[in-house]
Amino acid sequence: MDPCRIRSKSGRGDRTVLLRISRIKMLTDARTLNSGSSHQADVCIIGGGAAGITMAMELLNSDLRVLLLESGGTESDAATQALAQGESIGAPVTSLDNPVSLDQTRLRYLGGTTNHWAGFCRPLSPIDFETRDHLLVSGWPLDYADMVPYWDRATEWVRISDGDFSVDTWERRLGVSAPPIDTFAVEPLAFQITFPTKFGDVYGADLRAAANIEVLLHANAVNLAGDDGQTVTHVDVATLSGVSFSVAARAYVLAAGGIENARLLLASTDNDPAGLGNSNDLVGRYFSEHLQIYAGFGVLEPDFNDVSGLRGGEVAITQGRHAGHVHGAKFALGLTDAHLRSTATTGVELQFLPGRLPDGVPLQEQGIAVGEISALMAHTGPEPGTAVYLQALAEQELNPQSRVMLGTSTDALGMRQVQLDWQYTTADRRRVIAGLRVMAEAIGAADWGRVQLVLGGVHADAHDHMVSGEFLSIFRSVPDEIDLSGFPVGVGFHHMCTTRMADSAAEGVVDPDCRMHEVDNLWVAGSSVFATGGTATPTMSIVALSIRLADHLQDLRRDFADGAISGCP
Template sequence: MGRSISSTCTQMIIDFEESKLDLYLADICIIGAGIATYSILSVLKDTPARIIIVERGSMNTDIEKEQFKTCEITGHPFAGHVAGREFSVGGTSVTWGGQSLPYTPIDVENKKWVKNSGWPISYEEISRYYPDAERLLNLDEVPYDVELHKLQRLPKLDLDESALQCHFSKWSPRPNLKNDLTGICAHSEQITLMQNAYCIQLIKHENHDKINEIEIQSKGGQRSRVKADKFILSAGGIENARILLMSAPLIRHHTFVGKMFQDHPTAQVATIEATNDKKLQAYFNYFFKGETRFLPRISMTSQYQQQEKLLAATAFVQFIPPPGGLFEALKGIYRSFARMKMPAKKEFYNVFKNLIEINTLAKTASSYLVHRRIYTPRSTARLTIMLEQEPITESYIALSEKPDPMGLPIAQIHWTFTSLTIETLRRFCAEIESNFRKLKLGEIKWDAWIKKSDDEIRNNLIDAYHHMSSTRMSHTIESGVVDTNCKMHGVDNLYIAGSSVFSTTGHSNPTLTIMALAIRLAHYLKSDLITVHDE
């Protein structure tokens, strides 16, 4: 320990395209500057460790980098390889909506009816770090187990609680974490962020089971190395696996890198024709508490999963405004400001050209001001379902023979899921229909495909941009890539952060758990740093 970044590197945020150094030295090198890395820095920023962050993207979202995202898709269609990734400082936080939902105990348990299920750590080992993650996202501290109707100040819905449960997810009021991350770097003499630096290889030490250095390259072809005592691979659910696969000597004993890749199969499945639109939206549209936005959900209970031997599933209602209308235009401006971006001129123009509809917003304004609820006028209520999938080796990430613009192999994604996902969807829809009939809030008009064959259903399921499990956590190297401390099996100084370490995926959006695990890893590394510096 105690080595420093080269003394000629005086700025804390630098551009590798402009660097002349052949070698950088650090105590810890982190590959990737996204949400997981921000979470790690929140813990390590006050330690004596010299940290260098290597980010392939830049401070700005670069349209030219779209070509670097493209993967070869050989399995089920997978749009998220481009639309669901951001190669920039801040990672996907610069474009995501900020939705947060913790896992539940059953999500990490060994479910005997689900292949390869179970995490090697307990639920408590994850959940104890959720409060810290929520603070980083500026979320309201309302516990997730508070009964939904009490927050909404509405009568409780009469659901079969053995099968379905009402709950909520939270949305961060400031989901773009780029400024938070760069702020840590700018105010620390210990942390350097290097943008436009592509990690092209992890180089194994000749005589030891550890990484000696990494090789980085600029888009213009300049190459350098980074030496460190510890390395953290934090580049995203697809890139983590790709970088390992490009470092063949390092993984010669590993058979699980890229295997059991998962997402959340998702679809809009029905339109709800409301008997009372205002009441339907009061129960299922967004509402606010403080700055935090809440989204009501209906999910399958743990009891029902166990009883019927099914996977996890969740549903929510999207109230879609008429295309090109005033409400849609206002939503566009709201999203831009939430992501800390100036709305485009076109978005302001869309508002002004639709001001004739201003009277339609009276109910919206009243609903928000009086009840802190969102009311979407003249909307179509679409029921959306998001599903868990089984971890199977037939779903994987590999290296393609096709190169990216730098001549490096792109990722090949072979995403697939078993019939248990489809059976879960069928059973979940049946429970929703029978329960919804009792509520008398409206009639569910199912899309035609939902009643058809397994193949037809499979063809209508899409990915949710949740790239998970390609470097999964496990007890042994025979069933995964990292151990319970997110350290790569058989490699003494390489750790992995992000959704790629998830053993199973439940139905929850992954970001809050990404952050919780990254914070957990940072505390583990911090205790080691303190021990070393005290010696």
């Protein structure tokens, strides 16, 4: 077929997108290709994680030829994983009290970070899409309602029951109770949990059998090449074995993760030393995480068995592709949107890890000890039934100084490694403390229990065995280390907002269709396009936005097929 021009529905003029129909069927090891060879597709997807695989599956059996480039193979290998190494020069990057390196936070093999995903699913909240005047940067160029149908469709790919996250529904389905706290400021939340759902394992057979999709494994995109900085002409690809080749496509989708998306754009300097699509110096800025804090401990009035909703239950999917698959669900507490609006603050969620108290003696062999909860006992019933460890997950305010950059060191392919300057502020800490106090007061006012906030004084001994099977026993409290101004802040491996979505190039890197503002035929998928991070774990929204982007590319194809574009047969 001949090239034709397809007009963007966002009114941004004509964009050349050549669409060709052909049949292929394979997962190919790129190390077996000839160096210097050229490969063509209608859509080239860079990255085989949640975003890239979702897009490929949505385009499965379409009349678009799709080529997906994946850095690794079907299993992890040390040499490929080393390509994710980099330098952290900002706030410490830690998890479970332990420092983590950048290559530990992301995985370079088919399935990407779904290979270590804990499976928590929940959509963003309406307030995440709103402009909040007290924040430096806020709001999405989409409405909450725009995303609802895509979250509903995402439930199939992440393997959960449906898009209903109402607490009443999940109390009924699980046969357990949520925390009995529902006030203006604090409400119970329901999560669906799909663990493990490794996209490479779950969808690998479909990709292998697809008539219109080819997956190139061990294929590392090292440069987005172009002649004028406004159009990508091809992707330069290299393998660790020394093979190099190019891929030319009509549409390119960058789906390599919140750090690697920014890295590849910054490293693509054919036309501008600042990188591709970066004339406003926004690529890599606003890097954000979900702040994870060991918050404290407490005792709850109900018996251990009566708070099973905090531990979670299981249900089976009843219909669709994954009918019969069993997944989990559990409850937590969060600040309401109404509270966030009225107090000019940011979101905080509180999760509970309950442990059984031995009859008559509120004592753990390890972890929370009687001396640490005795002060709480006077404010509960004569014999509380459950001890809990509290972990908070909080929203980070977007900060332009928190960013992904390129360092001076290079990896085995000669590509400059990442330099991450993660920065959160004292205001983020103050909001975490304020939100936790509101929730602690609500727990007490409901006579559900009493909690003690010990920010900075809780540690996780994850390497130790659990006592009597109680997960709670791996945590210990050190009250002398309480530090409200400098308590440790961990990460969730949630890399967001580095190519954030906005209506204009002055405010963001991609437009509401996830197309680069400054590059005609390049789209970006994944959490890097999030306009704000909220508090919901990101994978479900990553998948939803990827479905939406696949629909957009399909719409362009249908315009072509229907002859709606002048000059097309």
